[in-house]
Structures are given as C-alpha cells and as structure tokens.
Amino acid sequence: MSEGATLERAPRRAAPAADLPPTLRRNAPLVPTDTSAGRALAAVIAILTFLAALCAGGAEIVATSAAQWQGSVAQEVTIQVRPGPGRDTDADVAKAAALASATPGIAATRPFTKTESERLLEPWLGSGLDLGDLPVPRLITVRLGSGTPDLGDLRRRLADALPGVASLDDHALWLSRLSTMANTVVGVGVAIVGLVLVATGLAVTFATRGAMAGNREVVEVLHFVGADADFIAREFQRRFFRLGLRGGAIGAAAALAVIGAGGALARVWRAGPAGDEIEALFGGFAIGWRGYASVVLIGVIASVVTAVVSRLTVRRFLD
Structure with a gap:
C-alpha cells in the first residue's frame, strides 16, 4: 500500500477552536454583546435614558414647585383698597x-x-x-x-x-392658570419620555435586525439541529436585555448625578443675595422620592423595552 493511500485513509483532524470564527466556538454566545455594535447600542440607550430621566425629573420639579406655590397662595387672600x-x-x-x-x-x-x-x-x-x-x-x-x-x-x-372702594381677590384665576401650566409641563414631559422610549425601541429593532443578519448562518444551523424559534428569540432577548440594562443604568445614574448637582448649586445660590428670588422661581429644586423613583423606573423600563422589542423582532424575522 502506497504512502499516499495511507494518508488518504487517515482521519482528518478537527480544526482547533482558536481557528474557528467567534460565532462558531463552543463557549461563544449566540449574540455577542462585547462588540462595537453592542457598545454603540448600549451608548444610544444610555443617552436616551438620560434624556428621558431628565425630562421626568424636570416635570417632577415643576409639579412639586407648583404644588408649593398653590399651597402658599391658597393660604392667603388680598383686599385691595382704592x-x-x-x-x-x-x-x-x-x-x-x-x-x-x-x-x-x-x-x-x-x-x-x-x-x-x-x-x-x-x-x-x-x-x-x-x-x-x-x-x-x-x-x-x-x-x-x-x-x-x-x-x-x-x-x-x-x-x-x-x-x-374695597374688593377681595382670592387668587382663584391665578391658581387656575398655575395649575394649567403645571399640568401642561407635566404632560409635555410624559410625552417626551414616551417619544424617547419609542426611539429606544426603534434603535433596538434595527440593531436586532442587524444581529440577525450577521448571525444568519448560525440561526440556520440551529434550525437544522432542531432549535425552535422560542429558543432563538430567548437568546436574543437575554443578550439585548443585558445591553438595555447596562445602558439604562448608565443613563439613570448620569441623570441622578445631574439632578443632584443642580440641587447642590441651588442650595449654594439660595445662600447668596438672590436666594429668595431663586427659591420663589424654582422652589426647592428637589424631586423627592417620587422623582428619584421615576428616574430609576425609566432605566428599568428602557431595559424591558429593549428585551421585548428584540424578542418581537426576532420572532417576526423568523416567521
């Protein structure tokens, strides 16, 4: 038997794991998150969460200040003598x-x-x-x-x-306008938060479609070995939820830092000569526990929106 025939019958050795593409390695995730696209998506989610949290905090500040103004004004009436x-x-x-x-x-x-x-x-x-x-x-x-x-x-x-000569003013008209203004600002803030979350969903949709396109061969192999659509959707949902959680946490933390810095600056300004005017205009510049809870909640909602949108996008892509 010739040497060439012996070599042909020898079993072909498997390629080492280091020579395989990253998406085909045994311990590699189906949807890698530590990529430039994943980091960019996390940054986009962080920025959008930061903007939404600032809008929610600003709306809470306006609502709190308006409530304080209304409480102060409602305790007094004015008599005018001409x-x-x-x-x-x-x-x-x-x-x-x-x-x-x-x-x-x-x-x-x-x-x-x-x-x-x-x-x-x-x-x-x-x-x-x-x-x-x-x-x-x-x-x-x-x-x-x-x-x-x-x-x-x-x-x-x-x-x-x-x-x-004498007339009584109970400030009812002023209180009504103040309430209308505060409700309008709060409504605009809620609308902006909703638009930011919609923008987050759109960004996740495009990112998920890009990830599906980049992992098309892997998805086809998984289908070939018996993996159903739910399994693939869960893998994408898990990875994108981690990205959303990371971006939401960074954005919410940055918003809390900005709000805290604004409160510290307001306290410094109130100690100055114009402190009374600043406090009368902006109130205590404090959002209270409801404001902090709303900022944290927006970060969580951004993560949930990321996970849900990615799962729906994968299911629609596979169907």
Whole structure:
C-alpha cells in the first residue's frame, strides 16, 4: 500500500477552536454583546435614558414647585383698597382690615403702608419715581386659618361697607392658570419620555435586525439541529436585555448625578443675595422620592423595552 493511500485513509483532524470564527466556538454566545455594535447600542440607550430621566425629573420639579406655590397662595387672600377723591384712605384700610379680622376662619391681617404699596410697583416702574400724586391702591394681606372662612360673605360686607372702594381677590384665576401650566409641563414631559422610549425601541429593532443578519448562518444551523424559534428569540432577548440594562443604568445614574448637582448649586445660590428670588422661581429644586423613583423606573423600563422589542423582532424575522 502506497504512502499516499495511507494518508488518504487517515482521519482528518478537527480544526482547533482558536481557528474557528467567534460565532462558531463552543463557549461563544449566540449574540455577542462585547462588540462595537453592542457598545454603540448600549451608548444610544444610555443617552436616551438620560434624556428621558431628565425630562421626568424636570416635570417632577415643576409639579412639586407648583404644588408649593398653590399651597402658599391658597393660604392667603388680598383686599385691595382704592383711593378716592375726598376719602380718607387710611381709615378705609383700617375699616377693611377690621371687617376681615372679624370674619371667622381668618388668622391674621396685615395692611400695607403707602410706601410698601408703592414699592411693589418698582419691578415694573423702576425705583426713584415719585408716586405720591398717583392713586396707588393699598393692599391688605389676609392669612387664612385652619377653618374655612366664608369669603363670599366677606366680599359682600366689604362691598356694603366700602362700595366701589374695597374688593377681595382670592387668587382663584391665578391658581387656575398655575395649575394649567403645571399640568401642561407635566404632560409635555410624559410625552417626551414616551417619544424617547419609542426611539429606544426603534434603535433596538434595527440593531436586532442587524444581529440577525450577521448571525444568519448560525440561526440556520440551529434550525437544522432542531432549535425552535422560542429558543432563538430567548437568546436574543437575554443578550439585548443585558445591553438595555447596562445602558439604562448608565443613563439613570448620569441623570441622578445631574439632578443632584443642580440641587447642590441651588442650595449654594439660595445662600447668596438672590436666594429668595431663586427659591420663589424654582422652589426647592428637589424631586423627592417620587422623582428619584421615576428616574430609576425609566432605566428599568428602557431595559424591558429593549428585551421585548428584540424578542418581537426576532420572532417576526423568523416567521
């Protein structure tokens, strides 16, 4: 027997695992995540989660600040006393304050002096103006107590005692507009969060289709050896869920860091000369436990959306 025939009958040795493609190695996952495409998808999910979490945190800040403003404003009403020719404005102010103090449920009244009333116009008219000849209305702030005062009865008594001079403002119109504004901002924030999650789903859809196209031979081999569509879909779902969890955790952590830094800066600013104005405009710049929970929840939702969308995309691709 010749040497060539001997070599032909010799069994062919299997190629070492190191010479096989990465997707065909025994211990390699079906859908590798430690790839440039996987890292890019995780970065996209992290960015989208960060934006969605910031929108949710901003909406929570607005809702909390609006609730604080509404609570503060709802505890006070204002009586306006207009000067008139031949009338003693100080006496009219004292009479209106006495009527308010005599109303059950009123905790305290504070009449503004003429100088204090004129100072309220400085943000609009500027300082240094002589307003002595102008009929600047005088204000009386009325703080409500724990009970429920009958503001309608107080309004009628003021109209009877000081007709055309004194009027009561319960800030109902301002509170209604503030509530509408806060609800609008919260609604816009929720809509933006929804759009960001939709964008996340679209990004995962394209990434899953790319992964399926890149692993088409492996999927065909799995089908040939008896693997069903559920098994393949679970493999893709598991891998993409890990990518989504990684990206969601990074995005949520970055959003929490930004919100925490904003709160620290707000505390520093409140310690300065303009602290009262900043606190009046933005409130305490705190989102509370609901805000932090919403940020974490958005990170979890992004991971779940990634897993579900990848599974649905794989099933549709295989069908």
